[in-house]
Amino acid sequence: MAALVAGVETPTRSRLPRRHLVGGRLLNHCLLGLVGLVTLVAVLAPLLAPHDAVGTSGQLYAGIGSPGHPLGTDGIGRDLLSRTLLGLRTSWLMALAVVALGLLVGGIVGLLAGAFGGWLDAVLMRVTDLFLALPGTLVAVAVAAALGSGLGNTFLAISVVWWPYYARIVRGEVRALAVRPHVEAARMAGVSTPRIILRHLLPGVVPSAVVTASLDVGSVVLVLASLSFLGLGQSAPAPELGADTSRALPELLTHWWIPVIPGVTVMLLSLVANLGGDAVRDLIARRGR
Amino acid sequence: MLDTQPATPESAAPTAEAPDTPVATLRDLRVSLSRDGTSSEVLRGVDLDIRPGEVLGLVGESGSGKSVLALALLGLLPAGSAPRVAGQLRVAGVDMVNGAEEERRLARRESLGVVFQDPMTSLNPTMRVGQQVVEAAGSADEAIRLLRAVGVPEPERRMRAFPHELSGGLRQRVMIAMAIAGGPRLIVADEPTTALDVTVQSQVLGVLRRLSDDLGCGVLMITHDLGVAGQIADRIAVMYRGRLAEVGPTRRVLNEPRHPYTLGLLASRLDFDTDRDSPLRTLVPEPAGGAAVAGCAYHPRCPLAVDRCHAELPGLPELPVRPEHSAACFRAEESRDRLLEIAHREAAAADAAKPTGPAEPAEPVVGDATAVEREDRPARPGVVLATTELECRFTVRDRRGRKAPLAALRGVTLDIEAGESLALVGESGSGKSTLLRVLAGLQKATGGGITGPTGGAVQMVFQDAGASLTPWLTVRELLTERLRRPRLDRAERHRRVVAALDSVGLPEATLDARPAELSGGQRQRVALARATIVPPRVLLCDEPTSALDVSLAAHVLNLIQRLRAELGMTVVFVTHDLSVARIIGDRIAVMYLGRLVEIGSADELVADPRHPYTRALLSAVPGLDVELPTIEGEPASPLAPPSGCAYHPRCPVATEECADTLTGIQLVPIGPRPPGPARTAPPSARRAVACVHRGEI
Numbered sequence: 001m002a003a004l005v006a007g008v009e010t011p012t013r014s015r016l017p018r019r020h021l022v023g024g025r026l027l028n029h030c031l032l033g034l035v036g037l038v039t040l041v042a043v044l045a046p047l048l049a050p051h052d053a054v055g056t057s058g059q060l061y062a063g064i065g066s067p068g069h070p071l072g073t074d075g076i077g078r079d080l081l082s083r084t085l086l087g088l089r090t091s092w093l094m095a096l097a098v099v100a101l102g103l104l105v106g107g108i109v110g111l112l113a114g115a116f117g118g119w120l121d122a123v124l125m126r127v128t129d130l131f132l133a134l135p136g137t138l139v140a141v142a143v144a145a146a147l148g149s150g151l152g153n154t155f156l157a158i159s160v161v162w163w164p165y166y167a168r169i170v171r172g173e174v175r176a177l178a179v180r181p182h183v184e185a186a187r188m189a190g191v192s193t194p195r196i197i198l199r200h201l202l203p204g205v206v207p208s209a210v211v212t213a214s215l216d217v218g219s220v221v222l223v224l225a226s227l228s229f230l231g232l233g234q235s236a237p238a239p240e241l242g243a244d245t246s247r248a249l250p251e252l253l254t255h256w257w258i259p260v261i262p263g264v265t266v267m268l269l270s271l272v273a274n275l276g277g278d279a280v281r282d283l284i285a286r287r288g289r
Numbered sequence: 290m291l292d293t294q295p296a297t298p299e300s301a302a303p304t305a306e307a308p309d310t311p312v313a314t315l316r317d318l319r320v321s322l323s324r325d326g327t328s329s330e331v332l333r334g335v336d337l338d339i340r341p342g343e344v345l346g347l348v349g350e351s352g353s354g355k356s357v358l359a360l361a362l363l364g365l366l367p368a369g370s371a372p373r374v375a376g377q378l379r380v381a382g383v384d385m386v387n388g389a390e391e392e393r394r395l396a397r398r399e400s401l402g403v404v405f406q407d408p409m410t411s412l413n414p415t416m417r418v419g420q421q422v423v424e425a426a427g428s429a430d431e432a433i434r435l436l437r438a439v440g441v442p443e444p445e446r447r448m449r450a451f452p453h454e455l456s457g458g459l460r461q462r463v464m465i466a467m468a469i470a471g472g473p474r475l476i477v478a479d480e481p482t483t484a485l486d487v488t489v490q491s492q493v494l495g496v497l498r499r500l501s502d503d504l505g506c507g508v509l510m511i512t513h514d515l516g517v518a519g520q521i522a523d524r525i526a527v528m529y530r531g532r533l534a535e536v537g538p539t540r541r542v543l544n545e546p547r548h549p550y551t552l553g554l555l556a557s558r559l560d561f562d563t564d565r566d567s568p569l570r571t572l573v574p575e576p577a578g579g580a581a582v583a584g585c586a587y588h589p590r591c592p593l594a595v596d597r598c599h600a601e602l603p604g605l606p607e608l609p610v611r612p613e614h615s616a617a618c619f620r621a622e623e624s625r626d627r628l629l630e631i632a633h634r635e636a637a638a639a640d641a642a643k644p645t646g647p648a649e650p651a652e653p654v655v656g657d658a659t660a661v662e663r664e665d666r667p668a669r670p671g672v673v674l675a676t677t678e679l680e681c682r683f684t685v686r687d688r689r690g691r692k693a694p695l696a697a698l699r700g701v702t703l704d705i706e707a708g709e710s711l712a713l714v715g716e717s718g719s720g721k722s723t724l725l726r727v728l729a730g731l732q733k734a735t736g737g738g739i740t741g742p743t744g745g746a747v748q749m750v751f752q753d754a755g756a757s758l759t760p761w762l763t764v765r766e767l768l769t770e771r772l773r774r775p776r777l778d779r780a781e782r783h784r785r786v787v788a789a790l791d792s793v794g795l796p797e798a799t800l801d802a803r804p805a806e807l808s809g810g811q812r813q814r815v816a817l818a819r820a821t822i823v824p825p826r827v828l829l830c831d832e833p834t835s836a837l838d839v840s841l842a843a844h845v846l847n848l849i850q851r852l853r854a855e856l857g858m859t860v861v862f863v864t865h866d867l868s869v870a871r872i873i874g875d876r877i878a879v880m881y882l883g884r885l886v887e888i889g890s891a892d893e894l895v896a897d898p899r900h901p902y903t904r905a906l907l908s909a910v911p912g913l914d915v916e917l918p919t920i921e922g923e924p925a926s927p928l929a930p931p932s933g934c935a936y937h938p939r940c941p942v943a944t945e946e947c948a949d950t951l952t953g954i955q956l957v958p959i960g961p962r963p964p965g966p967a968r969t970a971p972p973s974a975r976r977a978v979a980c981v982h983r984g985e986i
Contacts, residue, residue, distance in 0.1 A: 185757035190745045203761045
């Protein structure tokens with residue numbers, strides 16, 4: 001009996017760590033799938049939205065679960081599901097765009113500074129420091145005040161303060177790679193400087209840059225929402241998660257779902273972005289091993 | 290043996306009464322470690338006794354499981370690898386497999402001492418050396434006594450130093466002092482001298498040998514070098530793939546080995562009697578994959594393997610008429626004669642196949658002729674690369690973090706002839722690698738002149754091939770990127786790449802591999818293919834074999850020799866090992882602290898060294914029948930080189946003038962003058978030595 005139990009138990013126990021590993025990988029892929037799903041929803045939001053997000057539908061203050069309005073309507077009869085979907089679209093796509101632009105600009109600056117060093121490095125890094133020193137929200141306020149509020153201006157304001165982080169990270173990685181023997185060996189082999197940068201340095205930087213960027217999407221979502229909350233986003237009727245929360249705030253005690261739904265959406269978006277970033281980091285770390 | 294005794298965990302030394310009782314007993318020890326979910330058996334049944342007062346040399350190539358054996362003895366197998374241990378392992382009466390953790394910890398404290406390969410990482414960098422020794426020894430007085438016992442000069446002063454303020458040799462002595470604290474019954478030394486210079490290595494080996502004799506403790510000396518084991522071990526155990534291949538008294542194992550693996554290791558080992566003119570003897574390379582094989586693990590590489598070896602696992606029987614000497618081989622009795630027979634037959638075949646005349650060196654194809662900074666014309670006919678009074682200075686941080694000038698090269702004048710191979714020999718800090726980097730154009734000289742080819746005509750092979758190949762590029766990409774000028778079509782490029790791989794003995798399938806998927810030897814071959822795919826005029830080699838196992842190193846050395854003959858390259862080969870230098874170099878140049886001290890043809894220099902430093906270096910090379918030499922002091926720091934002849938503080942024949950000599954640091958020709966006018970004589974014709982005695986010592 002004891003032998004039988006032992007015989008059954010042993011293989012299970014020895015397989016346990018492996019199954020855990022597969023489970024971990026599966027979970028990571030699921031999280032990435034979730035990020036993909038959110039992106040898909042954001043892209044298809046105009047088709048998915050059951051109603052016009054700006055137009056009124058007649059029924060005021062419909063509660064959650066009302067027929068035709070699963071998330072209810074607000075004080076002038078706009079469908080909350082449609083507004084949330086379109087607000088999500090703006091937030092999510094803009095966050096991705098800010099991170100992508102930051103990665104591109106910061107990546108180029110960091111790569112040049114790290115690969116060439118010397119005075120170019122000094123100049124580029126001092127410029128980066130200058131931008132890093134600017135408080136992000138204040139710059140956004142200033143840009144909005146100078147150029148007027150609007151989607152493009154908000155994007156500009158955040159992008160201006162976002163790329164320096166990537167420039168710093170990429171430069172650090174490149175400098176660490178540049179002193180490794182394989183770069184010297186490539187130089188010895190007569191490889192041209194552009195090719196050394198693109199083939200012998202850049203691929204080594206990609207993993208850490210991608211991990212940083214993917215962990216960053218959530219923060220950009222939050223910053224965008226707070227700017228919009230302060231009234232620095234699109235102008236009034238346009239659906240925006242931050243602005244919708246702030247405008248409906250007086251109704252928090254009477255019709256709680258109107259401000260809470262966009263607020264919770266922001267929270268969920270940022271959560272999904274962070275989990276997705278963690279998954280990317282996990283998968284890259286595992287691949288590197 | 291120990292099974293019959295009652296287990297007495299409270300007593301630290303339950304077997305102290307019987308002097309011949311082994312301090313460590315291993316019976317059918319099996320250890321499996323798992324990595325990424327797959328478990329592999331690293332030790333596959335090891336039987337071994339370590340007796341008090343003996344030094345047991347455990348020899349094996351990388352991957353043989355010798356370090357895992359050491360960790361198992363210490364009860365320190367990495368928990369992260371989920372070790373599974375079977376069999377019996379007792380150290381000083383304590384069961385290190387199933388014993389209680391507290392009991393094992395006490396055994397480590399009371400009965401075990403350990404010396405690791407790299408004392409820099411095993412000493413705590415934030416604590417003064419003294420504190421760490423006191424921690425092990427119990428009191429400051431005892432710590433000073435121990436430090437004195439292992440030969441640390443001025444121990445009171447060294448106690449206040451941090452590990453980074455000590456030299457490598459001193460650090461290793463401190464580790465040994467900590468290991469012998471408390472009078473352990475067994476010291477486990479895992480490659481304790483591998484990171485040290487050869488002259489320091491012999492000193493540390495001497496300390497270990499003496500301690501074992503004085504304290505009567507057992508020493509398990511793990512090493513990859515049969516020569517090192519031969520110098521200090523009483524018995525040698527040869528390990529292959531987690532099993533012992535052969536165990537026996539040192540003399541017997543080295544002089545009359547019985548296992549084909551031991552025979553192969555000894556044959557591929559370099560010493561000063563190795564034939565320079567024919568390719569080095571090598572072992573059949575390890576089969577790919579390293580999958581578990583039935584029967585004897587060595588049979589895929591063994592030239593004597595018979596059917597029985599595939600099917601049956603040989604035990605480790607004591608050989609008839611040879612007490613204490615056992616070999617795990619079915620053909621142990623005949624192996625030696627059979628292998629010698631095979632070797633003779635092969636040698637005869639090689640002689641028959643030898644071309645009658647020396648092959649005409651192919652005209653080297655010079656790569657892109659980029660902007661030439663230095664003069665690209667031969668300094669003298671026949672000379673391809675020449676330096677005059679070459680100097681190279683850096684600003685570095687010294688041990689206390691202050692900026693300090695470091696003179697890596699202090700006036701090197703050297704002519705390298707076209708087609709010759711020159712071996713640069715020296716210890717760490719001698720400037721040999723800096724000289725190579727200056728020749729390669731990777732480092733700018735700060736003084737003196739250099740004439741010779743540049744750009745693609747000079748190529749370099751680095752010490753760590755793994756690090757010199759870009760990890761994310763495939764072998765195909767690493768090789769084709771050297772073929773960008775002139776533009777070649779795809780088929781032609783592919784043909785050249787495959788030909789280059791073929792010339793270093795790698796199959797076409799290697800093309801799509803990344804460096805991490807290759808073994809150490811394969812990576813060094815890829816690095817060689819990359820350097821020679823466009824044949825260079827000068828090939829610079831920076832210790833390309835020092836990280837490889839003996840048998841792999843022999844393969845790579847053969848390969849460099851063959852490529853050199855085929856492509857007509859000039860080779861400059863940096864090494865710390867004189868036996869390698871003698872094989873690879875037509876000439877040997879010996880460096881000490883940034884200057885050449887002696888240069889001459891390889892045979893002459895090794896047979897009749899004329900500089901006291903060359904003598905010391907030669908005597909320190911571990912050999913099978915070499916006594917441990919007595920060499921004074923350690924190489925001085927290049928931050929503060931001694932005045933005059935830099936070697937004078939260590940030199941046994943130094944005179945007063947050595948401290949401020951100007952002539953004694955110049956290379957002066959010695960020996961008979963070559964026939965013919967002096968101006969046309971090739972530079973290699975003369976021996977030269979930089980010493981006030983002018984070679985008359």
